[in-house]
Amino acid sequence: xxxxxxxxxxxxxxxxxxxxxxxxxxxxxxxxxxxxxxxxxxxxxxxxxxxxxxxxxxxxxxxxxxxxxxxxxxxxxxxxxxxxxxxxxxxxxxxxxxxxxxxxxxxxxxxxxxxxxxxxxxxxxxxxxxxxxxxxxxxxxxxxxxxxxxxxxxxxxxxxxxxxxxxxxxxxxxxxxxxxxxxxxxxxxxxxxxxxxxxxxxxxxxxxxxxxxxxxxxxxxxxxxxxxxxxxxxxxxxxxxxxxxxxxxxxxxxxxxxxxxxxxxxxxxxxxxxxxxxxxxxxxxxxxxxxxxxxxxxxxxxxxxxxxxxxxxxxxxxxxxxxxxxxxxxxxxxxxxxxxxxxxxxxxxxxxxxxxxxxxxxxxxxxxxxxxxxxxxxxxxxxxxxxxxxxxxxxxxxxxxxxxxxxxxxxxxxxxxxxxxxxxxxxxxxxxxxxxxxxxxxxxxxxxxxxxxxxxxxxxxxxxxxxxxxxxxxxxxxxxxxxxxxx
Amino acid sequence: xxxxxxxxxxxxxxxxxxxxxxxxxxxxxxxxxxxxxxxxxxxxxxxxxxxxxxxxxxxxxxxxxxxxxxxxxxxxxxxxxxxxxxxxxxxxxxxxxxxxxxxxxxxxxxxxxxxxxxxxxxxxxxxxxxxxxxxxxxxxxxxxxxxxxxxxxxxxxxxxxxxxxxxxxxxxxxxxxxxxxxxxxxxxxxxxxxxxxxxxxxxxxxxxxxxxxxxxxxxxxxxxxxxxxxxxxxxxxxxxxxxxxxxxxxxxxxxxxxxxxxxxxxxxxxxxxxxxxxxxxxxxxxxxxxxxxxxxxxxxxxxxxxxxxxxxxxxxxxxxxxxxxxxxxxxxxxxxxxxxxxxxxxxxxxxxxxxxxxxxxxxxxxxxxxxxxxxxxxxxxxxxxxxxxxxxxxxxxxxxxxxxxxxxxxxxxxxxxxxxxxxxxxxxxxxxxxxxxxxxxxxxxxxxxxxxxxxxxxxxxxxxxxxxxxxxxxxxxxxxxxxxxxx
Numbered sequence: 001x002x003x004x005x006x007x008x009x010x011x012x013x014x015x016x017x018x019x020x021x022x023x024x025x026x027x028x029x030x031x032x033x034x035x036x037x038x039x040x041x042x043x044x045x046x047x048x049x050x051x052x053x054x055x056x057x058x059x060x061x062x063x064x065x066x067x068x069x070x071x072x073x074x075x076x077x078x079x080x081x082x083x084x085x086x087x088x089x090x091x092x093x094x095x096x097x098x099x100x101x102x103x104x105x106x107x108x109x110x111x112x113x114x115x116x117x118x119x120x121x122x123x124x125x126x127x128x129x130x131x132x133x134x135x136x137x138x139x140x141x142x143x144x145x146x147x148x149x150x151x152x153x154x155x156x157x158x159x160x161x162x163x164x165x166x167x168x169x170x171x172x173x174x175x176x177x178x179x180x181x182x183x184x185x186x187x188x189x190x191x192x193x194x195x196x197x198x199x200x201x202x203x204x205x206x207x208x209x210x211x212x213x214x215x216x217x218x219x220x221x222x223x224x225x226x227x228x229x230x231x232x233x234x235x236x237x238x239x240x241x242x243x244x245x246x247x248x249x250x251x252x253x254x255x256x257x258x259x260x261x262x263x264x265x266x267x268x269x270x271x272x273x274x275x276x277x278x279x280x281x282x283x284x285x286x287x288x289x290x291x292x293x294x295x296x297x298x299x300x301x302x303x304x305x306x307x308x309x310x311x312x313x314x315x316x317x318x319x320x321x322x323x324x325x326x327x328x329x330x331x332x333x334x335x336x337x338x339x340x341x342x343x344x345x346x347x348x349x350x351x352x353x354x355x356x357x358x359x360x361x362x363x364x365x366x367x368x369x370x371x372x373x374x375x376x377x378x379x380x381x382x383x384x385x386x387x388x389x390x391x392x393x394x395x396x397x398x399x400x401x402x403x404x405x406x407x408x409x410x411x412x413x414x415x416x417x418x419x420x421x422x423x424x425x426x427x428x429x430x431x432x433x434x435x436x437x438x439x440x441x442x443x444x445x446x447x448x449x450x451x452x453x454x455x456x457x458x459x460x461x462x463x464x465x466x467x468x469x470x471x472x473x474x475x476x477x478x479x480x481x482x483x484x485x486x487x
Numbered sequence: 488x489x490x491x492x493x494x495x496x497x498x499x500x501x502x503x504x505x506x507x508x509x510x511x512x513x514x515x516x517x518x519x520x521x522x523x524x525x526x527x528x529x530x531x532x533x534x535x536x537x538x539x540x541x542x543x544x545x546x547x548x549x550x551x552x553x554x555x556x557x558x559x560x561x562x563x564x565x566x567x568x569x570x571x572x573x574x575x576x577x578x579x580x581x582x583x584x585x586x587x588x589x590x591x592x593x594x595x596x597x598x599x600x601x602x603x604x605x606x607x608x609x610x611x612x613x614x615x616x617x618x619x620x621x622x623x624x625x626x627x628x629x630x631x632x633x634x635x636x637x638x639x640x641x642x643x644x645x646x647x648x649x650x651x652x653x654x655x656x657x658x659x660x661x662x663x664x665x666x667x668x669x670x671x672x673x674x675x676x677x678x679x680x681x682x683x684x685x686x687x688x689x690x691x692x693x694x695x696x697x698x699x700x701x702x703x704x705x706x707x708x709x710x711x712x713x714x715x716x717x718x719x720x721x722x723x724x725x726x727x728x729x730x731x732x733x734x735x736x737x738x739x740x741x742x743x744x745x746x747x748x749x750x751x752x753x754x755x756x757x758x759x760x761x762x763x764x765x766x767x768x769x770x771x772x773x774x775x776x777x778x779x780x781x782x783x784x785x786x787x788x789x790x791x792x793x794x795x796x797x798x799x800x801x802x803x804x805x806x807x808x809x810x811x812x813x814x815x816x817x818x819x820x821x822x823x824x825x826x827x828x829x830x831x832x833x834x835x836x837x838x839x840x841x842x843x844x845x846x847x848x849x850x851x852x853x854x855x856x857x858x859x860x861x862x863x864x865x866x867x868x869x870x871x872x873x874x875x876x877x878x879x880x881x882x883x884x885x886x887x888x889x890x891x892x893x894x895x896x897x898x899x900x901x902x903x904x905x906x907x908x909x910x911x912x913x914x915x916x917x918x919x920x921x922x923x924x925x926x927x928x929x930x931x932x933x934x935x936x937x938x939x940x941x942x943x944x945x946x947x948x949x950x951x952x953x954x955x956x957x958x959x960x961x962x963x964x965x966x967x968x969x970x971x972x973x974x
Contacts (some may be wrong), residue, residue: 333837350820360817394909422881480517
C-alpha cells in the first residue's frame with residue numbers, strides 16, 4: 001500500500017565550490033542568492049504546495065542545525081504554524097545516500113509514533129537538494145505529481161531538465177521512450193543510464209543529441225523501494241542504520257556508528273545501478289548554483305560579457321565575473337576570470353577551473369585553516385558576531401543580539417571584556433547585579449566575573465566588545481545557564 | 488665659477504601605478520620596499536656620501552610634507568645632526584620640471600641668505616628621483632663624481648643603466664662616443680637622443696643594439712645651465728618662478744601662481760630638446776619600482792614563475808604575482824596576472840596592462856573616491872589611526888600614538904568618544920583633569936568636552952576608540968593647542 005507523502009530537504013552540504021562566499025559553517029543553501037529567501041527556505045516553500053508542511057523533514061548536520069532551525073522558524077511564523085518543523089541532524093555530513101537513508105528511517109519512526117500498532121502505509125518520499133533555483137512553482141508541482149504516480153508503481157523517479165549548454169559540472173540522464181511508463185505518465189521516460197560530470201566534449205555531444213537531460217537531483221520514490229535498492233547496492237548503509245537508535249520526538253545526534261557510514265552520493269550508490277529509474281521532465285527554468293562558473297552562466301552580463309557585482313571599477317575585462325562584498329575591487333584586462341571577495345578572503349580563478357575551488361578548500365582544511373570554516377562573521381543561536389580586529393593581547397568584536405535573545409551566563413578565566421552599546425539597549429548581568437545599559441554606555445567585565453548579555457527588548461542590540469588577556473580563545477568559556485541548552 | 492654641491496630629492500610623486508599599495512597620501516617613495524629604510528630615506532642616505540647632508544633638499548608637496556619631515560627626522564637622529572634637513576614644499580604636485588626649477592631657486596636663496604652680498608659660486612646640482620633601488624653605493628658615488636666633472640664643463644649629465652630587458656615603461660638613451668666628453672670623463676658618452684616609454688618591439692631593438700641605456704632619472708647640472716635651458720625650452724616655468732616669493736628660512740606654501748605651472752617632466756621639458764646632454768654609466772644593479780610588472784620582474788620567483796607574498800594559497804598559476812597584505816588570497820590557474828590586496832582595496836590585472844593602473848586611479852579620482860587618497864590607515868604627525876568599522880551612528884578606530892607624541896587639545900560638537908587602552912599607557916586630559924590611563928582601562932569623553940590624548944612615555948600607545956554621534960566626521964574638531972601647529 002502506497003500512501004502518505006513526505007519530503008526530505010538535503011541541507012547538510014558545505015558548498016565548498018562556492019568558496020569564499022560559502023563556508024562549511026555558512027554554506028550556500030543557507031544564503032540568499034536570489035529573492036527574499038535563502039535557497040533552503042525556497043526549497044521548503046516550493047514543497048509546501050505538494051506536501052503537508054509537517055511532513056517536510058530537513059536533514060542537516062549538527063554544525064548547521066541552529067541556522068537551519070532559525071530559518072525554519074521564520075517560515076513557521078510565515079505559515080502561522082504552531083508545531084515546529086522537523087530537523088533530522090546527522091552527527092557529521094556523509095553525502096546524500098546516508099542522509100536519504102536516515103530520512104527514510106526517520107519517516108518510519110514518525111509513523112510508528114503516530115499510529116502505534118495500527119497498520120502503516122508505505123510512504124512516498126520526495127527528496128530534494130537545497131541549492132538550486134527553480135523558476136516556476138506550478139511546473140514543479142505538476143512534475144512532482146506525475147513522479148508520485150510513477151513512484152506508486154515502484155519506480156524511482158528523477159526530475160530531468162532540458163540542458164541549455166555543455167556544463168561539465170552537472171549529471172546527465174540518457175532517456176528512451178517506454179510504453180509501460182508512458183501509460184502511467186504521459187511525458188515520463190525510461191532512464192537508460194546516468195553520467196555524472198562528463199568531460200566538456202561529451203557534455204557538448206549530449207546536448208546536441210537531444211536525448212539527454214540534466215539531473216536536477218530531485219527524486220521521488222517509495223520508502224520500501226529505496227531501502228531495498230540501498231540494501232542491494234550499498235548494504236553497509238542499511239546495516240549501520242538498522243543498529244542505530246533514533247527517537248522520533250527529539251532528533252539527537254547519538255546515532256550509533258554514523259561516522260562509519262560510507263561517504264557516497266545517492267547518484268553513485270543507487271541511481272547509476274538501479275533498473276527502476278524513470279524520468280519526468282521539469283519543464284521550467286532550473287538553475288544549479290554549483291560553481292562560480294555556473295553562477296557566471298546564469299547571471300546577467302554586460303556588453304563585455306562581464307558580471308560585475310558590488311564596488312568594482314573595471315578597465316577592459318571580458319567574460320569575467322567580479323564580485324565584491326566589502327572592499328573596492330579594481331580590475332584591468334582580465335579574461336574568463338572569476339574574482340570573489342569577502343571580508344576575510346579572496347578567490348581569483350580562471351573560470352574554466354572553477355570546479356577546482358573545492359581543492360583549495362580541502363587544502364585549507366588539511367592545513368587546519370579556520371577560514372574555510374567560518375566567515376569573520378559567526379552565527380550563533382542568539383544572533384551573530386563579527387571579529388573586527390585582533391592585536392597583541394586584545395581582540396574586538398561587534399556583537400549583534402536578536403530581540404528576545406540572551407547569551408549564556410558565563411565567565412572567562414583568561415580575559416576581561418569591555419562592552420559599549422552602539423545600537424539598541426542591553427540587559428547586563430555583572431556578578432550578581434542586573435541592570436540596563438543604554439546606547440552609548442559601557443561596562444567592564446573582569447576576568448573570572450560571572451556575566452551575561454541579554455536583549456529582552458523589541459529592537460536589535462549591537463555592542464562593541466574589546467577583549468583583553470593573555471589567551472583570547474572562544475573555548476575559554478564556562479557556561480552556567482543557557483537558553484539554547486549549551487551548558 | 489662652479490662650486491658648491493647640492494642635491495634635490497624629488498619626493499612629491501603619487502606612485503599611482505602601484506595602486507592599491509601606493510596612495511596619493513602614502514606613495515611608494517615613502518614606503519619600505521626593500522631593507523630598513525623607505526625608498527626616500529634610501530635616496531637620502533645614498534647622497535650623503537657625495538654631498539654635505541645640509542645641502543640635500545627634499546622637494547615634496549604640501550600633502551606629504553608631514554611624512555617627509557618625519558622620515559627625515561629619523562635620519563637626522565641617525566646621523567646625529569642638530570639642524571633640521573630642508574624640505575621644499577610645493578603647494579601642489581606639478582611633475583619634475585617645476586619641482587627642479589623650484590629646487591634651484593631655493594638653492595640660490597640659501598646661498599643669498601648665507602653669503603649676503605659676497606660673491607656666490609654657480610652651484611652644481613644632483614637631482615634624483617626617490618623611487619628606485621640602487622645596488623651599490625660606491626658605484627653610485629663614482630658615477631656622481633664623474634658626472635660632476637662634466638657638469639662643471641656645462642654639460643647636463645644623465646646617469647644611464649645597461650638595460651636588462653625590453654621594459655616599455657622606462658626611458659631609453661641613445662648614446663655615441665665623443666672625444667671632448669671622453670677627455671673629461673673616461674666612460675662618459677654623448678647623448679644622441681632620448682625616448683620615453685617606447686613600444687615593446689622598439690624596446691627590444693634598443694636592448695639588442697647595445698647602443699641604448701635606461702634613463703635612471705638621475706641628473707647632474709650647473710644651476711645656471713639648467714635655468715638657461717628651461718628658459719629656452721619651457722620659459723613659462725622660469726617666468727612664473729621669477730614672480731614667486733620664496734623665503735629661504737621657512738619654506739611656505741605661498742609661492743605665487745604655482746598652480747599655473749605646466750604639468751611637465753624634466754625629460755620632456757629639457758632632456759629631449761637640449762644639445763648639452765652627456766651620459767655617465769651607472770654600473771651596478773638599478774631597479775625601477777615603477778609598475779607592478781616592474782616589481783614582478785625584479786622579484787625572486789618560484790619554479791612556476793610566480794611571486795607569492797603574504798597569505799596566499801595557489802593552485803597551478805603561472806608567471807603571476809600575488810601579493811596579500813591582510814587577508815587570505817586563494818588563486819587557481821592564473822597566467823601572467825597581478826593580484827594585489829590591501830586592507831581596503833584590491834587590484835586584479837593582466838601583467839601586460841600594469842601601466843594602465845594609473846588610469847584606474849584617475850578614474851577613482853574623477854568619481855571623487857577617497858580610497859585613492861588614503862589607506863584605511865591614516866598617518867598623522869603623532870602616529871596613525873586605522874578605521875576598523877563604521878556603523879549607523881558609530882565608528883571605531885585603532886589609534887597608535889608614538890612615544891613622546893600628543894594629539895591636540897580638542898573638542899567635538901557632534902560625537903562622544905570612548906577609549907580603551909590596549910597597549911602601553913596614556914596620559915589623558917578630560918575637561919580640566921589630567922590623569923594616567925593604564926593598559927585595560929577606559930574613559931568616556933562627552934560631546935563638547937575638551938580633551939587630549941597624549942603619550943609622554945617611552946613605549947608606543949595603542950587605544951581603541953568608539954565614536955558615537957549623529958555626525959562622525961574628521962572635520963568636527965575644534966583645536967585649542969597643538970604641538971604640530973595645526974590650531
